[in-house]
Amino acid sequence: MIALDHHFIDEIIRGNLQEEVFKGQFGLEKENARVDQDGKLALTPHPSVFGDKLDHPYIKTDFSESQIEMITPALNSTDEAYHFLETLHDIVTLELQDEYLWTSSNPPVLPSEEKIPIAKMNDPKEDHYRVQLAEKYGRKKQLLSGIHFNFSFRDSLLIRLHQKLGQTVSYQEFKDGMYLKVARNILRYRWLLIYLTGASPVFDKTYIERCVHLSNHLDEESHYFPYMNSLRNSTCGYRNEKPYYVSFNSVKDYVRDIRQFIANKQLLSAKELYSSLRLKTAKGEDMLAELIEHGVEYLELRMIDLNPLSKIGIRHDTLQFIHLFIVFSLFLQDEPLDLEEQKQAHDNVDLLLSEGIHAKIQMDHTTVSMEALALEILDSMMELLNILKPGDTKDQQVIEQEKKRILNPQTSYAAIVKSEIEKSSFSAYHLNQAKLYKKLSMEVGYQFAGYEDFELSTQLLLKAAIKRGIRFDILDREENFIRLQTDTQVEYVKQATKTSLDSYSTVLIMENKIVTKEVLRANGIRVPNGEAYGNIEEAMSAFENYLGKQIVIKPKSTNFGLGITIFTGEFSIEDYRKAFEMAFEYDRTVLLEEFMTGKEYRFLVMGDEVVGILHRVPANVIGDGLHTIVQLIHEKNKDPLRGKGYKTPLERIQLGDAEALFLKGQGKSAEDIPASGEIVYLRENSNISTGGDSIDYTDEIPDSYKQLAVRSARAAGATICGVDMMIDDYQNEATPHNYSVIEINFNPAIHIHCYPYQGKNRKADDKILDLLFEAKR
C-alpha cells in the first residue's frame, strides 16, 4: 500500500543528488512550563535576565507568563539543532533560581483558571490576542507544551530538481509543489509520528475538569485515558474547537482557506489554526501574504510532545527519525489529500489515541492494523535508505529502534512514562525528572553543547549572548572568531576577550614586555627592575651585578613560560649563560628581572572594575585520615569541572612520573594515607593544566590592590585585560613597595573566573557584553 515514487528516485540518482536530498536546515521550538519546588506552576514573572520577551530571538514566553519558549535558529543538521536546544535549555535552567522546567507536555499542578498568569508582552496586540485565547480555550489548555520541528530542503537541491523536472512551471511553483507533497504525506501519516513521539499519557487532576471527569486515574492526582499516549494531540489537547480543514493542493488554496476561516471569525488569525503542520516563510509578519509572494520556505511540524525521558524534551534519534520521515515523504507516491482524506487522517489520529497501535483502519478499501501499516512504512523508509544511502547504518539503526517501539508498545515513550508515573505520581515523577535535569545542566554550565571545540571562554560568551538575545554567527570556528549582533549594533569578537573595546596600540603595548614595563613605570606602577639584552655578550657583561640576587631570565615576547629560568638561590656563571642561551632561542631580546616575592594573583580587569581575582594552587589533595592519596585523587577528580584536554575549567590530577617523583621528594608514596586535614601537593607548579586549583579571591583582596590593577589597565589604555600581580601579603593594604605588576595580558581567559575550583561565578561573560553593548550606547 505504501509505494515509493521510483521515477523520482531515479532522477535523484541520475542527478547525483542522493546526499543533497538529506541536507537541509533544521530549527526547533519548544515550550516548558516553569514550576516551583513542589512542582506547581510558577506564578513568578519571566526572568528579567532574558530581556525583552518579544524581541528576544531565542528565549520568549508563550501563552502564559510561566511558559518559557526556546527557539533555535535554522541550523545545518539535526545534530546542531539538538545541541543548540540543549544549550538554550541549560541557559534557561541555570537562570531559574528555585524553579524548574516542567518536563511534560501536560501542565503541572495548576491553580484555578483565573490565577494562571497570561504573559505580559507590553504589546497591546499580543496582549489582546492572549486574552482572546484564554476566553476561547481556557488558560489551562493553552498551557499544553510541545516541540515544533522546522525543516527546509537546500535551495540548491530544489533548483537542480526544478531544472530537471519542473521546467513547465516557475521555480516558486515547483518548490511549493515539493513542500506540499511532503506536507500531504506527513499529514496523512502523522498518526505514526504521534505514536512514536507521544509522551504525555497522564495528566494532573487540576487539568481541565471535563477531561479529568472523563478519565481514569492511577492515583488521586494522576489521570489518563487508556491507549492515549499524547493528551496534547487528543480531543482534550491543543486543538481548535472543531477541525478546520484547509487545502494542501496549492499555496493559493491553503491561504484562501485560512483567510476564509478568519473572515468567518472562526479563527482570530492564521496562528490560531492549530494544525499538525504549517507552511511557513522566513519572514512571518503577515505569513499568508508572504506565502503568496515567496512560496513555502519551510515546513513546521507541530505534533511533537516533550519527552520527559530526555533532559531537553526530545531525543536526538527522534529528530533524526522525523527528518528521515520528511525526506521519505518526498519520495512517496503523491496521492490526493482532499477534504475526505484530511478527515480520514484526522480520524486516524483519534483512533490511535483511543485504541492504540493495534487499531484497525481502512486503507485502500482494505482493513489493516495501524501496527502493520506502521511497519510497512518503516520498511519502505528502510528500502529508500538502502537505495539512496546503501551502507549507511546510522540512519537504519534509527528506524530499527522505532520499529521496536511499534512491535512492543510497552517500550514506547508514553508507555515508559506511564509506568514510571505509576511508581509515584504524575507530579512527583515529572518534578523528579526536572530536578535531575537541572543537576545535569548545572554540571555542564561552562559548556555550549555542539560548540565544545571552542575555547571555554568563547562558549561562555556565546551562551551569555544567547541569554540576553544577542544573535551570533561563527566567522572562523578554528579561531574562535564570532560576530555578535543586535538590531542596532554589530560586534566582532575573537577568543572572547579580543574585542573592539581595546585599541590596537593597547594590545601592542601588552604584547611587548619591555614596553609594558615602561608604560606601567611611567604611570607610577611598581614593576620588577631589570634590563633587556640583545645578545649573550651584553648579558654576560652584567653577570657580576646580579650575583647573589634572585633573578628571572626570560625571552621578551613569549607567553607560555617557554625559555624562562628563575634563580632563587646561588647560580654559577655557566648557569647564567645557559639560561640566556635558552631564552635567546625564543626571542632576539631577553629580559633579566628581579625575582618577585609574594604570591601571584590574576586580576581580571574589565572597564573600571576588577571583575575577578584568582590565585592558582598546585595540584593537591587534602587527607581525611582514611583514604590513600590515590583514592583522594580519584575522589577529587570526580568533580564535573575536571576533565582532560582543556575542555573543562579544571584538569584532572594525574598520578604520573612527575607526581610520583614529587611525592617521593617529600618522602611520601601514593599509597600513603594522609592525616585528616593534611594538604599533600602533587606538583610544584600551579598550572591548571597539571591539575592545579583555581581559588577565587575577589572578595578577600583589599580595594587598594584592585585600584592598582585598574590603574595598570588604564596605563596601557586597556578595557579588558588580565593583570598579574605579585602581592607580599594581601592582608596588608597595598603600599608602593609590597606588590609588583609582572605582566598585563590582553587575552585573559574568563572561564577561570566563572568556574573556579573555589569561589563564586564572577560572570565575566556577562560583563563583556555589558561593556560591548550597554556601555557603547
Add this chain to the structure above:
Amino acid sequence: MIALDHHFIDEIIRGNLQEEVFKGQFGLEKENARVDQDGKLALTPHPSVFGDKLDHPYIKTDFSESQIEMITPALNSTDEAYHFLETLHDIVTLELQDEYLWTSSNPPVLPSEEKIPIAKMNDPKEDHYRVQLAEKYGRKKQLLSGIHFNFSFRDSLLIRLHQKLGQTVSYQEFKDGMYLKVARNILRYRWLLIYLTGASPVFDKTYIERCVHLSNHLDEESHYFPYMNSLRNSTCGYRNEKPYYVSFNSVKDYVRDIRQFIANKQLLSAKELYSSLRLKTAKGEDMLAELIEHGVEYLELRMIDLNPLSKIGIRHDTLQFIHLFIVFSLFLQDEPLDLEEQKQAHDNVDLLLSEGIHAKIQMDHTTVSMEALALEILDSMMELLNILKPGDTKDQQVIEQEKKRILNPQTSYAAIVKSEIEKSSFSAYHLNQAKLYKKLSMEVGYQFAGYEDFELSTQLLLKAAIKRGIRFDILDREENFIRLQTDTQVEYVKQATKTSLDSYSTVLIMENKIVTKEVLRANGIRVPNGEAYGNIEEAMSAFENYLGKQIVIKPKSTNFGLGITIFTGEFSIEDYRKAFEMAFEYDRTVLLEEFMTGKEYRFLVMGDEVVGILHRVPANVIGDGLHTIVQLIHEKNKDPLRGKGYKTPLERIQLGDAEALFLKGQGKSAEDIPASGEIVYLRENSNISTGGDSIDYTDEIPDSYKQLAVRSARAAGATICGVDMMIDDYQNEATPHNYSVIEINFNPAIHIHCYPYQGKNRKADDKILDLLFEAKR
C-alpha cells in the same frame, strides 16, 4: 705649560671609569637665517607648519622672525646629536618653499635696520624683550647666528667620583665643582675652539655700517678684517656693550654676579649675558634660581660658528673635537680664573681675531705663540687619550686633523670659506651652498638620519612629529615602537600605522581573509567568490567545479605572497593538487578564489578619506634609441629614491638571472638598444622589492572607487588601512561589477605614498598625526 692632573687620571683608572668619562648627554642648538632665492633675508613669516614658536620643542624662531632655531633633545652621543640636527635641518629645509637656510653665521644681504622683522612670539614678555634687544644692539647684530653645544657628564660618573674624591662636600657641591673646573679651562682656552670652529671671516656690506666702514673688502659687497676668522666672536660680533665678567669659582658667586649686573640695569636678564659658556639646568624658567637649587646640570658652549662647508652647519668631527676638549678640560690642572685671568682669556680671543694663530701671548710669565700653545694643548689631549683610551685611533685622528689646521692656517674653515668667497662673492658663495644643501636635503627627505634602521614609514612619522613639535621616545627600536607625546596627550605607535585609532577587533578582521571577505560582503562590497578548505581532500573534491576557470589558491593568513598560486590558463589535476599542497604548508586553511581581472590599486584610507592611491608596475626602462638596456638601468638607478635592502622608497633594478631570463623570453638581450619610447620590462611581478615602480593615481581614480575603499574600511571599523582593489578600467565609474576588493591591510606602508616613483607626496605621515592628535581632541 699645559699640565694634566695625574692624580685625577689615576683615580679614573683605579675606578675603571675610563669609558664612563667619555659618555654623557649631548644637545645642539643652531640658528639659520632664512633667505629668498636671491640670498636676501626672507621677510616672510615663520612657516606655520611648525606650529607654535614658543612651545615647539625642536623648531622655534630666534630674535628675528626670519631666523629659525633648531634644538635637539639631549642625546647619548655626538653621533646622535649630529644626526638629529641633520634631520631638523632637513625637515626645516623641505618646508621652505622658495627659501633657503643661510649657511653663514654672518647675516645675508639685509634690508635697512627697521625692515628686519622681529619675531612675533604672541607673548608680551618675549616680544618686549626682543624690542629692547633691537634698541640696544640693533637688529643686524642680533641676526648673527651660531651653534650652541650642550653637554653633561653621566650622573653615574659624577656619583662614583663623589664617592671617591669628594666625601667632604655634598654631591651637588662636588658636581658643581667638576663642571666649574671644566668651565674655567674652556673659558681660558676658548680662543683655540674659536680658531678651530670659526667660519665667518667675511660679511656683506649691508651689515653694521661701523664694521663695514672699518673693514677691507674683497669685492664691492664682501668685507673682512685681516686674520678675523669669526666675525661673530669679534668686537663687531655678538657681544655685550662691554665684557661683563662673572665669577666661575662657585655657582653661588656666578649667580650673585649676574644678578648684580641685572640689578645695575647693565643686563636686561641672565640671557642677555653673551658669554662663551653658560652654566645651565634642565629646567630653565628662572635659570639663576634653578642653579642655586639644583646646581649645574649641563654646560652650554656658545662660541661655535655655522660652518658653510657642512650641510647642517657643523661637521661631525667638530662635535667630536669639542667633546674631547671638554673631557680634556676635566683632566687639566685646575688654575684660578679670577678677574685678571678672565680679562686675559678675553683679550686672547681678540688677539687671535686680530693677529691670527701666530700671535704671541703671555703665558706663565713667558711669551709664546698661540700656534705653539695650541699644538701643546693638542699634544696634551693626545697624551690623555693614550692613557685613557690606548689604541683608539678614531679620536686620535680627530685631533690630528685639527692639528693640521693649526700648522697650516690655509686649511682652517675660515680660510677655506674666505678663499671660496674670493671666487665669487660673500652672497653668491653662501647662496650657492644653501641651494646645494637644499638639494641634498631633498634627496634624503624620506629618511631620518640616525634612525635609518627604522622602517621608512616610521622615519617619516617621526619627522612629521618633530615638524609639529610632538616629542617622541623610542620604546622598542627593533619593533619600531614609539611613544608620541604632547603636554596633554600620549600616543603609542608601532610601525607607523598601528595606533590607538584602530580597535583590536578591526585588526583581527583584517588579519583573517575569510572574515574580511564575510564582513565586506555583508556590507555590500564586491569580493572575489571563493571557498575555504581545511584539507587537501576537500579541495580535491571541488576540482571539477573550477576546471577551466581562472583561480587563485592561497593560504588563509599569509601576507607576503608566500604559498600563493594563480592559474590563469589551463591546469591539470596535478597542478591543482600541488598548488594546494604548497598553500597548506603555510596555513591550516586554504582559500580558492576567482582570479580577478583588471589592475590592482592600493588605496590608503585614513579616517574618512583616501589619502593616496598607488599602482605598482614591474621593473622597467624606457628606451631612447641611443642607450642599451644596461645603460638605461644604470641611469634609472641613479635616482636617489632607489637603493638596496628597503632603506629607500624604491629598490634598484637588478640585472641578474631572473631579469636576463625574462628579457630572453621577450627575445631581447641586455645589450639591445630599445627604440625611443619603448618600454622594456625586466620582471613579471610588480613588487617594489625587485625594482618595480610605484605610480601615484590619487588624482586620476574617480571618486566612486574612493568611496568604495572608504566603505570597505568602515565595514571593518578601520581608521587606517590599505584597501587593495582590482579595477577593470578606472576610466569608468565604479559599478557593482567592475571592481573587487581583494584585501584590506591593517599595517599599510605610508612611505610609498609619500615618495612614489611618479606622483606627489601625499603626506600620509602628517595625516596620521592629524588623526591621532587633532581629531581626538
